[in-house]
Amino acid sequence: MEKAEAKRGKWWFSGWQKRIVFFIFLALFPLLLHDPVFIHVLVISCLFGMMGIAWSLIAGYTGQFSLGHCVFFGVGAYTSTILYMKYNLSPWIGMFLGALIAVLVALTVGYICLTLRGPFFALATMAVAELFRIFAIYLKNLTGGSIGLLMHFQPNFVNFIFRDKNSYLWIILSLTVIFYYVTRSITHGRIGYYLIAIREDEDAAKMLGINTMRYKATALAISAFITAIGGTFYAQYILYISPYEIFSFDISIQLAFVSILGGMGTLTGPILGSLLITPLNEFLRATLGEYQSLYLVFYGIVMIIIVIMMPEGLLNWLKILSKKVLFKRANAPQNI
Amino acid sequence: MRRRIFRTVMELLELRNVTKHFLGLAAVNNLSMEVRHGEILGLIGPNGAGKTTVFNLITGYFSVDEGDIFFMGSSIRGKQPFHICHMGIGRTFQLGRPFHGITVLENVLIGAFNRHKGIREARRETEKILDMVGLSEKKDVLAKNLNVEERKKIELAKALATKPQLLLLDEVMAGLNEAEIMGALGLLGKLQQEGMTLLIIEHVMSAIMTLCHRIVVLHHGEMISEGPPRKISADERVISAYLGGGYHVAPG
Numbered sequence: 001m002e003k004a005e006a007k008r009g010k011w012w013f014s015g016w017q018k019r020i021v022f023f024i025f026l027a028l029f030p031l032l033l034h035d036p037v038f039i040h041v042l043v044i045s046c047l048f049g050m051m052g053i054a055w056s057l058i059a060g061y062t063g064q065f066s067l068g069h070c071v072f073f074g075v076g077a078y079t080s081t082i083l084y085m086k087y088n089l090s091p092w093i094g095m096f097l098g099a100l101i102a103v104l105v106a107l108t109v110g111y112i113c114l115t116l117r118g119p120f121f122a123l124a125t126m127a128v129a130e131l132f133r134i135f136a137i138y139l140k141n142l143t144g145g146s147i148g149l150l151m152h153f154q155p156n157f158v159n160f161i162f163r164d165k166n167s168y169l170w171i172i173l174s175l176t177v178i179f180y181y182v183t184r185s186i187t188h189g190r191i192g193y194y195l196i197a198i199r200e201d202e203d204a205a206k207m208l209g210i211n212t213m214r215y216k217a218t219a220l221a222i223s224a225f226i227t228a229i230g231g232t233f234y235a236q237y238i239l240y241i242s243p244y245e246i247f248s249f250d251i252s253i254q255l256a257f258v259s260i261l262g263g264m265g266t267l268t269g270p271i272l273g274s275l276l277i278t279p280l281n282e283f284l285r286a287t288l289g290e291y292q293s294l295y296l297v298f299y300g301i302v303m304i305i306i307v308i309m310m311p312e313g314l315l316n317w318l319k320i321l322s323k324k325v326l327f328k329r330a331n332a333p334q335n336i
Numbered sequence: 337m338r339r340r341i342f343r344t345v346m347e348l349l350e351l352r353n354v355t356k357h358f359l360g361l362a363a364v365n366n367l368s369m370e371v372r373h374g375e376i377l378g379l380i381g382p383n384g385a386g387k388t389t390v391f392n393l394i395t396g397y398f399s400v401d402e403g404d405i406f407f408m409g410s411s412i413r414g415k416q417p418f419h420i421c422h423m424g425i426g427r428t429f430q431l432g433r434p435f436h437g438i439t440v441l442e443n444v445l446i447g448a449f450n451r452h453k454g455i456r457e458a459r460r461e462t463e464k465i466l467d468m469v470g471l472s473e474k475k476d477v478l479a480k481n482l483n484v485e486e487r488k489k490i491e492l493a494k495a496l497a498t499k500p501q502l503l504l505l506d507e508v509m510a511g512l513n514e515a516e517i518m519g520a521l522g523l524l525g526k527l528q529q530e531g532m533t534l535l536i537i538e539h540v541m542s543a544i545m546t547l548c549h550r551i552v553v554l555h556h557g558e559m560i561s562e563g564p565p566r567k568i569s570a571d572e573r574v575i576s577a578y579l580g581g582g583y584h585v586a587p588g
Contacts, residue, residue, distance in 0.1 A: 190449050190458075197446045200435035207395060207429075209421035209450035209498055265437075 026173050030166040037286075039165040043172055043237065045278040047230055050176040052258035052270025053183050054226035059256065060265035061187055062219045063199030064114065068125030070251040071109070071132045072102040072224040076231025077241050081149050082142060084159070091160035095232040102228030103221045110217040117202070126249070133247035148242025151235075160236040168237050175233065176271070179226045184267055186222065195219055196265075227255075254281075261306055263313030272314050277303070347406070348373050348502055348533050349394065349425075354403035356386075356393055356557075363389040365557040366403070371502065376524070376534045378544045378565075381554035382578050387537045388430060390554070391504050394535075395427045396420045407502070421450060426500030430507050430537075432487040434479035440490055441466065441475040447497030462497060469493045469523065484511045488520070496527075503527070505536040509543050517543055541579070545569065553578065 033039050051073065059065050079101050080094030113124040136143045143149065155163045162168060186192055194215045197205040202212050235241050262273025281299055288295035310317040347370040356364040364386045371377050379387050392398040394405060396417040404413050412420055421427075435443050444465055448458040466472045469489045474482065479490060488508050495503060505524075509517050521543055528534055538544045544551065544565070551568045553561040555577045561568055568574055 190453065190455060193442060193446045193449065196438055196442075197435055200437055201433050203397065203417075204429065204433040204435070204494075205446070206397075206417035207421055207427050208447045208494060209418050210446070211416070211418045 023177070026177065027170075030169045030173070033166065033169070036165055039169055041279045041282045043165060043169050044282065045274045046169070046172040046176050046271075047233060047237075048254055048258050048278050049271035049274035050172065050179055051227050051230040051255050052262065052274050053176075053180060053267050054223040054230070055255040056259045056262075056265065056267060056270050057183055057187070057195075057226075058219050058223040060259055060263075060269075061192065061195040061199060062216055064216060064220065065118075065122040065256075066125045066220070066223075067122045067249070067252050067256065068109075068127075068129035069223070069227050069255050070247050070249070071125075071129050072106060072227035073231040073234070073251055074132055074136065074241075074243075074246040075102040075105055075224075076228025077235040077246050078136065078143060078149075078231075079228075080160075080232040081151065081235045081241055085149060085151065090158045091232055091236050092158070095160075095229055098232050099225045099228040102224040102231075106221045106224035107217055110220045114213060114216045114220065126252075129247060129249065129252060133243050136243035136247055143243065146243060148240060148245075151239040153239060160232075161239065168233075172233060175229060179229070180267055180271070183222070183226070187267065191215065191218070199265075257303070261303075261310070261314055263315030266313070266315050269313050269315040272318075276314060277306075346370075346372055348408060349535070350406040351390075351394075352404045352406065354390075354393060354405060355401050356389055356398060357401050362557050364393065367554075367557070367559055368403075369552050369559060369562065371533060371535050372550075374528065374531060374533055375549045376528050376536065376547055378548035378551040379535060379537045379554065380539075380541075380544060380551060380568075380578065385554040385578075386557040387554055388506060389557070391427060391506055391537065394420075394504065395425060421498055421500075424499075424501035425504065426495035426498045426502070427504040428491040428495045428506055428508055430510075432491045434482065434487060434490050434494070436478070436480035438479060439476050440471055440479055440482070440486075440493075443479050443490055444471075444493045444497045447494040450498040461499075465493050465496050469496070470519070485516050488512065492523075500532070502533045502535065505534060505538075507537055507539065509538055509540045512540075521547055 030039070033042075051069070055066065055069055076095070076098040079098030080091045083089040083094040083097065084091050109125070109128050113121055113128065116124050137146050139145075151161070153161060155161050187195070194205070194210050197208065197210060198212050198216060205212050231246070234246075257277060258273035259270045260273070261277060262271065263269025280302060281295075284295035284298050284302075288298060306314075349371040351367055351369050354364055354367045355362060367386075367390065379390065381387055389398065393400055394412075396412070396415050396419070400413050404411050406412070407420070407423055407425060412423065415423075434440075435446070441459075441462060444462045445455075445458055448461040448465070452458040452461055463472070463475075466475055469492055471486065471489050471493060474486060482490060488511070492505070492508055495505075509520050512520065517540060524534060524536070524547060536544070536548070546565075548565055550563060551561075551565055552559055553568060553571070553574045555573075560577060561571045561574045563571075569579065
């Protein structure tokens with residue numbers, strides 16, 4: 001194995017060089033694409049990948065299975081959109097205000113729900129999501145009720161509205177990279193270990209001097225912040241939001257899906273998971289969309305197959321696979 | 337290890353008339369006891385006597401119904417477990433509760449963060465403790481793959497990493513063979529010499545009798561006897577409640 005590693009080091013770049021090459025590639029990548037459908041799928045994949053990272057932080061690392069993340073998504077989307085439509089405030093600012101409000105919501109919800117454990121926390125978050133949806137429907141003056149809010153198409157950087165999809169791709173790529181590294185810096189330090197300890201055994205964690213409530217709330221707040229940013233991005237990308245789409249269980253489930261399929265408790269996992277299943281979802285919807293919800297049946301079937309094939313997530317599956325390949329290569333007879 | 341030179345209070349920990357009920361059943365009933373600086377105090381009694389409950393009360397897992405608990409002269413009643421850990425009480429769990437999915441080193445590292453915020457210092461402390469308990473070779477093993485003895489060791493290492501002044505040990509020797517018990521005794525003795533105060537629950541009588549300076553015997557949540565090992569082993573009530581006939585400490 002070590003030999004194989006050393007050999008790889010010679011013809012491949014070192015860590016930071018690799019990273020720079022990767023960033024340059026990411027920055028130039030949108031310029032190479034022209035097919036709007038392909039770009040759309042990438043944008044959505046990236047968006048869910050980013051929010052999957054956020055979900056992974058609270059569920060994968062901390063072990064708190066939130067099934068109400070659409071709340072934060074919606075708070076982000078509605079805050080920036082309402083501020084933009086009513087007060088003409090740039091969604092760029094609205095995005096951060098929305099994220100901050102989402103943090104406040106997370107801390108409030110967390111104060112109540114994070115005392116609950118396991119499935120009870122999941123149930124409570126689902127209930128909170130339902131509550132927000134009902135509010136969004138009934139507060140007609142603010143949210144447009146069930147009709148939703150439709151933004152006028154006025155392409156402008158300040159308005160966070162663009163004519164070409166490439167710009168959106170570029171923005172979401174940047175956001176994803178930023179939040180990937182932000183989350184990574186958290187999970188690789190003291191707090192990251194605390195979160196894992198809470199996931200593994202909360203009582204034992206307390207006995208090691210960890211204020212478990214505080215760190216669970218911190219993780220939820222950070223997760224909410226990122227998810228809310230995703231919400232604003234979504235609103236600006238689609239230019240239409242409605243309670244049924246935004247505060248929907250589907251969104252919460254999708255975040256869980258990409259993280260679980262990608263690999264729980266990892267940060268690259270959700271991105272990989274999203275790159276795998278979001279295109280699948282979009283493809284099935286496009287091809288089978290005319291038969292109403294038939295695509296969901298296929299989506300479900302594929303999902304089950306993936307879970308059975310890779311119970312530990314895509315990332316771990318790839319790791320095992322690459323190990324096998326490397327191992328084979330290292331042990332291959334030399335004289336053939 | 338820091339030694340307190342000027343001791344204003346003799347007792348490091350004091351329980352004053354502590355009572356805890358579970359659905360009308362008194363698990364701990366009007367218990368008053370103290371742990372003195374630098375001593376090794378044994379807590380023994382039959383199953384269900386309330387020993388672990390006492391630990392849970394001291395460390396803040398259970399709320400105290402009546403009475404009060406003092407640590408270094410100040411009341412810790414109603415404080416959260418993590419706060420009590422910050423104050424300097426470490427604790428191991430009876431069955432061992434390692435964080436399964438991460439390595440031995442990471443397990444202990446999490447404890448070390450209690451006193452060292454920087455990852456580098458915490459890591460250094462961790463290595464030291466792993467060395468002390470004899471887990472250095474296993475440091476990169478996932479905690480779920482440890483055997484019984486190693487589980488006991490990692491439990492102890494985690495508690496030690498928080499740098500407690502008072503360490504509560506809940507049956508750290510249960511399930512160990514004789515050689516392993518000798519090793520554990522040596523380690524605990526060393527900790528005491530370094531200035532740590534130990535409160536231990538144990539069923540391995542030979543260990544408790546050789547190690548402890550004093551012993552408190554619980555029965556039905558009440559203290560039925562207290563004193564040095566020799567006095568305890570001769571106490572009629574202790575013999576009938578717990579030790580059974582025919583147990584004697586070897587003279588000398």
